[in-house]
Amino acid sequence: MVQANPIPDRRITARRAHVGLALLLALTSLISLAYGASGTSLWGAMQKLVTGQPLGQMEQVVLLDIRLPRLILGLVVGASLAVSGAVMQGLFRNPLADPGLVGVSAGAGLGAITAIVLGGLLPVAFMAAGPYLVPLAAFLGGWGSTILLYRVSTRRGRTSVATMLLAGIALGALAGAVSGILVYIADDAQLRDLTFWGLGSLAGATWTKVMVALPVMGAAIIAALFLGRGLNGLAFGEATAAHMGIPVQRIKNIAILTVAAGIGAAVAVSGGIGFIGIVVPHLLRLANGPDHETLLPNAALLGASLLLLADVISRMVIAPAELPIGIVTAVLGAPVFLWILLRRRGLVDL
Amino acid sequence: MTLQARNIQACIGNTKILHGINFTGHAGEITAIVGPNGSGKSTLLKAITDEVDFTGHVTLNGQDTATMKPWQLAALRGVLPQAATLAFPFTVIEVVRMGLLSGISGARADVPERALNAVGLDGYGGRFYQELSGGEQQRAQLARVLCQVWHPVVNDAPRWLLLDEPVASLDIGHQLLVMHLIRDYASRGGGVVAVMHDLNLSAMFADRMAIILEGNILASGPPNKVMQDDVLSKAYGCNLRVNTPPALGQSFVLPHLAIHS
Numbered sequence: 001m002v003q004a005n006p007i008p009d010r011r012i013t014a015r016r017a018h019v020g021l022a023l024l025l026a027l028t029s030l031i032s033l034a035y036g037a038s039g040t041s042l043w044g045a046m047q048k049l050v051t052g053q054p055l056g057q058m059e060q061v062v063l064l065d066i067r068l069p070r071l072i073l074g075l076v077v078g079a080s081l082a083v084s085g086a087v088m089q090g091l092f093r094n095p096l097a098d099p100g101l102v103g104v105s106a107g108a109g110l111g112a113i114t115a116i117v118l119g120g121l122l123p124v125a126f127m128a129a130g131p132y133l134v135p136l137a138a139f140l141g142g143w144g145s146t147i148l149l150y151r152v153s154t155r156r157g158r159t160s161v162a163t164m165l166l167a168g169i170a171l172g173a174l175a176g177a178v179s180g181i182l183v184y185i186a187d188d189a190q191l192r193d194l195t196f197w198g199l200g201s202l203a204g205a206t207w208t209k210v211m212v213a214l215p216v217m218g219a220a221i222i223a224a225l226f227l228g229r230g231l232n233g234l235a236f237g238e239a240t241a242a243h244m245g246i247p248v249q250r251i252k253n254i255a256i257l258t259v260a261a262g263i264g265a266a267v268a269v270s271g272g273i274g275f276i277g278i279v280v281p282h283l284l285r286l287a288n289g290p291d292h293e294t295l296l297p298n299a300a301l302l303g304a305s306l307l308l309l310a311d312v313i314s315r316m317v318i319a320p321a322e323l324p325i326g327i328v329t330a331v332l333g334a335p336v337f338l339w340i341l342l343r344r345r346g347l348v349d350l
Numbered sequence: 351m352t353l354q355a356r357n358i359q360a361c362i363g364n365t366k367i368l369h370g371i372n373f374t375g376h377a378g379e380i381t382a383i384v385g386p387n388g389s390g391k392s393t394l395l396k397a398i399t400d401e402v403d404f405t406g407h408v409t410l411n412g413q414d415t416a417t418m419k420p421w422q423l424a425a426l427r428g429v430l431p432q433a434a435t436l437a438f439p440f441t442v443i444e445v446v447r448m449g450l451l452s453g454i455s456g457a458r459a460d461v462p463e464r465a466l467n468a469v470g471l472d473g474y475g476g477r478f479y480q481e482l483s484g485g486e487q488q489r490a491q492l493a494r495v496l497c498q499v500w501h502p503v504v505n506d507a508p509r510w511l512l513l514d515e516p517v518a519s520l521d522i523g524h525q526l527l528v529m530h531l532i533r534d535y536a537s538r539g540g541g542v543v544a545v546m547h548d549l550n551l552s553a554m555f556a557d558r559m560a561i562i563l564e565g566n567i568l569a570s571g572p573p574n575k576v577m578q579d580d581v582l583s584k585a586y587g588c589n590l591r592v593n594t595p596p597a598l599g600q601s602f603v604l605p606h607l608a609i610h611s
Contacts, residue, residue: 007441007476007477010441010444090437093437094437234437235436235440236435236436236448237431237435239399239401240429242420243423243424243427243428244424244448244449244451244498245420245421245423245424245425245451246420247419247421248420285438285439289439289441289444290440291440291444
């Protein structure tokens, strides 16, 4: 009756995965710095640094002003998407939950589309915002829709996760409809902008964007890492979690805030990058089990690595042009995901 | 030291379930809450554990539970729900280890394994919880709750097991195993309050029984006092006959053939 091959202690394998994934991230970071459309060599630059020679201007611009901010942005966006996905899934007690479900992505998307299509109508004073108008609108849209949902589903200090899920679907549909109207009245150039924005890209990475987005996403990721125990408790349902000593409402508040901030900022600086938020936690659960205390840090590491890798591919495949990164994540990730599901079908249980 | 519920009134939806119940559980004893379906047994336990909105007061070892933090409550009482769902594919030992989640049980690292042994699930630790049978899942959850309040007395304060139908889906052997387990917990100084369906098992193991009917306490006290023909027949709406076989020395109820009184 006792299973012949019991599951070994997954706390140990998960801790080994911390180390392995950290090494993977270091490797993908190097690759991200080393490869790009320009052919500038990281090794050449490093040799110069070691031997005390000054860097050429081309090397300085490509490595320090193009690839490095892009590396940092990709790292923090990937980590943010994966961690937010894991937090959402824990909060909704559903491995299929995705930031897209609770209206964060839809709200952010509506904000971005509004800025792209109607931004030109704004008074000149707003033009100062210039290239940051779209990210700002996306962040405000994502944040605003989350707060609205949170208000709708909270009664007497208790947030109903089920209400939030359903209201999120409704709000997402509404945001989609309004976005549709804006798409309808958009001109051709705007349509092209919209399409590319929707597919996601790290191409616009600058130090200014990094400085603005890094604190928001960094704080969200760090806060989320402390949710592990609480989300483990919530896997048993809210009442049982409370009996285990979990401050349930506080955990829900922090989870919702971190996802709103993390996803809002990620969508704002990189557009709609799908797939990372749902697949990274899923892969890690299959490998090391669902313990959120190890899942969350591992998700941050793997999410960052995968997005950096996808970004390198997106700028190498049709260089010097770039493929939107959302296409790369979907084309590479979806088949891998399906293959793993088919192989280990028995373990995936709602 | 006691668990006291004073003047508990609770509604579910628009239906009033509890009409001002007073209930006391004592440390060192098993108190069984019995009664027909829908009488409010589980709702009383849920009011005691703050799972439903209620008016009234609940005190645990003399302290009002409304003033206590979740971790303080978790340190004093473990609660076994009637039906437990689990969202992700945890293994049995991972489930039981969650009992240590609050981090205040003072339990040693080997406690999860010992708790599994205590509920008769030794060797099941590496299996997936979702692949267990209903009765095995219930015992795994009990092991988790035991883990949380492993020592029945800490700093001279008793700890409490609050159990909603702990033996409902168990076979008779495991029913006895679990009842002996909680009997042992009580005899070492802990308090046990259990919602029960099996009157005979309750009479056999409990120190006190409280019969609930339509949101009020119909009778309460030692099993021999509560297990009376008229009390049980009224509570359950059918003809019941209580016997006390000399060999057993305790009350024993059997259904009577003429079902309605």
